[in-house]
Amino acid sequence: MSNPSNTEHFVAPFEEGVAFEELQDAPPRTGYRPSLTGWIGIAVVTFWAVIALAGPWLAPYGENALPFPDAYEEFQVPQAGAPLGTDVADRDILSRIMYGAGRTIGISLAATLLAYTLGVVLGIGAAVSGPKVDMVMSRINDAFLSLPTIMLGLVVVAAIGSSIPVLIATAGLIYATVVFRLARAIGMEIMVMDFVEAAKARGEGRWWIITREIWPNARMPLITDFGLRLIYVILFTSSLSFLGLGVQPPQADWGSMVRENLGALQYGQSIVPVLAPALSIATLTVAINLIVDDVSAHGGGRLSGRM
Amino acid sequence: MPKDSRTQDVIFEARDLHISARREDGAEVPIVKGVNFTVRRGEVVALIGESGSGKTTISLAALGYTKPGLEFTGGQALLLGEDVTGKTTDQLRPVRGESVAYLAQSAAATFNPSIKINEQVTEAPVLHGTKTQGEANEKALALYRALELPNPESIGARYPHQVSGGQLQRLMAAMALCGDPDLLVLDEPTTALDVTTQIEVLKAFKRVIKEEGAAAIYVTHDLAVVAQIADHIVVLYNGEVKEAGPTDVIINRPRHPYTKRLMAAIQPLPEPGQGNIALDEHLRDDPAIEVRDVDAGYGMGVGGQPAVKILRDINIKIERGQTMGIIGESGCGKSTLARVIAGLLPACEGELLLDGQPLPPALADRTRDQLRRVQFVYQMADTALNPRQYIRYILGRPVEFYTGLRGKKRRKRVEELLELVELPASFADRFPHELSGGQKQRVNLARALAAEPEVVLCDEVTSALDTIVGANVIDLLTRLQKETGVSFVFISHDLSTVASFADEIVVLYAGRVAEQGPTDMVLAAPHHPYTRLLISSVPEPRMGWLEEAAQTRAARSGIAGGVEMTEVGCPFFERCPLAIPGTCDKVDPPRLDDGHGHVIECHRELSELE
Known part of the structure; x- marks a missing residue:
């Protein structure tokens, strides 16, 4: 098939009196559909969520029970009766991982929620406030941000003493500073949009503007960041536990399990006692990361660009 | 410099081109429905239509590109005789740099604000190895002159924010033309400009396209602009060609009702005396x-x-x-x-x-x-x-x-x-x-x-x-x-x-x-x-x-x-x-x-x- 010559006058067939509607130029709607990596992330996170909730019931042994009470020996290799072997006190590693999952994930989740509640309320509050209030809040926040997180955590926990509520409060407060900065930045970005100005020009109050104009638009990027922040908090609480200031023995927690079993690297028969909790932390954080990446790639990667 | 005559006369040809979007539920939504047109050397073909008519989508097809969510579903887009619809990005890269250049609507968004202008104008041909830096600089200088830019010798040493919007738009044309492309795709290049600036830019574009002997696809919704610059007009509505022909014919003797409607929508400047007569029924003593x-x-x-x-x-x-x-x-x-x-x-x-x-x-x-x-x-x-x-x-x-x-x-x-x-x-x-x-x-x-x-x-x-x-x-x-x-x-x-x-x-x-x-x-x-x-x-x-x-x-x-x-x-x-x-x-x-x-x-x- 060849094209008409450019000197020709082509007129498409038409009917007289047909109106030409304004064309729809809105793009077709595309919802979020996870990619393969997204599905992998979702599968792994779901797996750990089930373990975290039902671990104590699914575990073959108790948290501090000995699988081989008659043959006490530390760091036994994986074998029938103890699929991942035993730890420094000959306890079943699989069971302790399953008990520790709830504690590690629970503490981190609670701390992240606390960080988000504080950070978002204050951050968006600063974004809608006048420049003076914003200045004061931001400078105080900057001061806290300048302190290294793990050092600050160490000092606080060492001073007050370690317990689960203290851990949650410490991690929550430390990470609230980061969330504050993000929420303020997102809030500021939305504040300059025309629809917010239109609401102000209508005479709407500050509370209305926050809840109806800003929050619905800030929600999505903040939820995506929540996943990322959760990873940092998991690593933070695990680090504290590793240093001995987190979850206290004999309670199990992935970070403290790594520390307890460090000896296995030097004189144990297997390295599984260290590897298993470390891999647990790694798989969970990587999986959350996969989901976050997948979601933000769908949204044009705006969030990852901002980080 | 005019292209040598050994290369073929037809630069780009769309043959029964189909492009579709894929919806969430998997259904196919046709965006471009069997479009045919040809661009010959030294010719400016205008694609005209309103938003949603598929004009930008068609023009991007010349680069072998579809926007995310769209795909080629039929027909061919022949650039210098080669179909670009089925090619991968790697295969297209040399084509995009050397044979075809794209001019976006906003020059401000095209230029990197922290790199000097000349470096950006000459980047593509140097990167593609078709010109040495010296040759590219020479070419750029010739283009600055042809585009009637002020101080052509020194303008390249400035940063994008140091020139006006109209000048930046012309510099973008220089960027596109520096690699001697066979085909230039211009997407609404004057729409964002003031009318006073638009004239300067149009004039410069027209001259430089003629001197370079390049072929161009000019995308716009503005018939008045098209009348000044195009040799051939393709009127699009809803992904279909409604009318096509030489500019003179389309502007002066449009036959399709849609083209007539496009012409009618242009508000001519009223002659003095034909302006609105104020209705006084709502008048009160005080102004509103x-x-x-x-x-x-x-x-x-x-x-x-x-x-x-x-x-x-x-x-x-x-x-x-x-x-x-x-x-x-x-x-x-x-x-x-x-x-x-x-x-x-x-x-x-x-x-x-x-x-x-x-x-x-x-x-x-x-x-x-x-x-x-x-x-x-x-x-x-x-x-x-x-x-x-x-x-x-x-x-x-x-x-x-x-x-x-x-x-x-x-x-x-x-x-x-x-x-x-x-x-x-x-x-x-x-x-x-x-x-x-x-x-x-x-x-x-x-x-x-x-x-x-x-x-x-x-x-x-x-x-x-x-x-x-x-x-x-x-x-x-x-x-x-x-x-x-x-x-x-x-x-x-x-x-x-x-x-x-x-x-x-x-x-x-x-x-x-x-x-x-x-x-x-x-x-x-x-x-x-x-x-x-x-x-x-x-x-x-x-x-x-x-x-x-x-x-x-x-x-x-x-x-x-x-x-x-x-x-x-x-x-x-x-x-x-x-x-x-x-x-x-x-x-x-x-x-x-x-x-x-x-x-x-x-x-x-x-x-x-x-």
Whole structure:
């Protein structure tokens, strides 16, 4: 098939009196559909969520029970009766991982929620406030941000003493500073949009503007960041536990399990006692990361660009 | 330099090209439905149509590119005889750099702000290894000259923010042409420019395309622009070619009803005497809004004065049920004036009167009723409507806020408002992004009307819309005014749109009123030199207009330039063909009043401005 010559006058067939509607130029709607990596992330996170909730019931042994009470020996290799072997006190590693999952994930989740509640309320509050209030809040926040997180955590926990509520409060407060900065930045970005100005020009109050104009638009990027922040908090609480200031023995927690079993690297028969909790932390954080990446790639990667 | 004749004559050919989008549920939505056209060497083919017609999608196909979510579903796009539809990015990379170049709408977004211009202009051919840096520099310099850029030897050493918008647009053309492409794809390259700048850019494009002997695909919705630059026009509607032929035929003897409609949507500049006749049925003693001796600006300066003063000494009266058009190039303070009236930017001097009563300058000091009576409509409906709210809520909130209607009554009122702006009631349950550009602009307008206002400030409400859609919105505004007696302040840089619709016109230049008066009088001589420039810059949909306009303009020296604020004298001095050195740049111009409400601020006598 060849094209008409450019000197020709082509007129498409038409009917007289047909109106030409304004064309729809809105793009077709595309919802979020996870990619393969997204599905992998979702599968792994779901797996750990089930373990975290039902671990104590699914575990073959108790948290501090000995699988081989008659043959006490530390760091036994994986074998029938103890699929991942035993730890420094000959306890079943699989069971302790399953008990520790709830504690590690629970503490981190609670701390992240606390960080988000504080950070978002204050951050968006600063974004809608006048420049003076914003200045004061931001400078105080900057001061806290300048302190290294793990050092600050160490000092606080060492001073007050370690317990689960203290851990949650410490991690929550430390990470609230980061969330504050993000929420303020997102809030500021939305504040300059025309629809917010239109609401102000209508005479709407500050509370209305926050809840109806800003929050619905800030929600999505903040939820995506929540996943990322959760990873940092998991690593933070695990680090504290590793240093001995987190979850206290004999309670199990992935970070403290790594520390307890460090000896296995030097004189144990297997390295599984260290590897298993470390891999647990790694798989969970990587999986959350996969989901976050997948979601933000769908949204044009705006969030990852901002980080 | 013209291409050698060994290479083939047909540069690009679309053969029964089909492109589709894939929806969430997997269904295929055809966007381009079997398009055929050919681009030969040295020829400019214009793709013309409104948004959603598929013109940009087709032009990108020449690069073998589809936007995310779209895919080639049939036919061929032959670039130099080779089909580019099935190629991978790696296969296309040499083609994109050497055979075809793309010119986007916004030069500001194309240039990297932190790299010098010349480096960016010469980057592609050097990177592709088709030219050494020296050859590329030479070529770039030749292009700067051909594009009539000021100081061609040194302009490449500047950063993008150091040149004007029109210059940057031309530099983008240099960037595209530096690698001697066979095909140039230009996507609405002058749409974002002021009319005065558009002429310079069009002229430069036309010349350079001819000299380089390149072929071009020119995408636009503006027939008047196309008439100046294209050899061949392809009219698209809904992904199909409706009419195609030589420019002369399409412009002068269109046959398809859609093409005729496109032509009809172009607002010709009314002849003096054909402007709107004011209806006096809504007139009362006091004007709806009056602006007296207002100064305003941004930032905090000394003694309560703004750091940067934009508006100086503005006096305007808008009568009830009438429309005041405000016109000027970007940077003249048009939007600032609307924001002052809306209270978004409090005036630092002067006063505002609403229906004869003083109106507090700042938003926070106005009562809810005062807020209700003055409404503001934003230019970009995309950012003016909250993307996370249903239309029902966007319109329902001001109804409830100002009139106190709730529940069923509120719902009924929202449906009335949608009907008023000619949208189906079912749109109430949609989000803004599910609407087309024109529909969003109607919702934007309906939100202002929900307050039952007396004055509506329209800031460039048709500028982002296609000619046809924009014309529909203007019709709607005219009808609404008749029905509700509302007064409009209509801001635009498009003189023909304003003139077709406004009762009075204010010409702003650098924050001052250059000329104001009833539309008829402003369009007729005597003119302020700036008004004359604006009138002569409105493109006309006939061939040869560009050459004529350039001829008459060439006689006036240095008329193209940016808007500069000045502390003393007439701000138009630098660009004015009638400037009197020693007077115009030293003394503020006097107000020349002809006694019929027609005011010109100029040092020349009225008789000299005929």
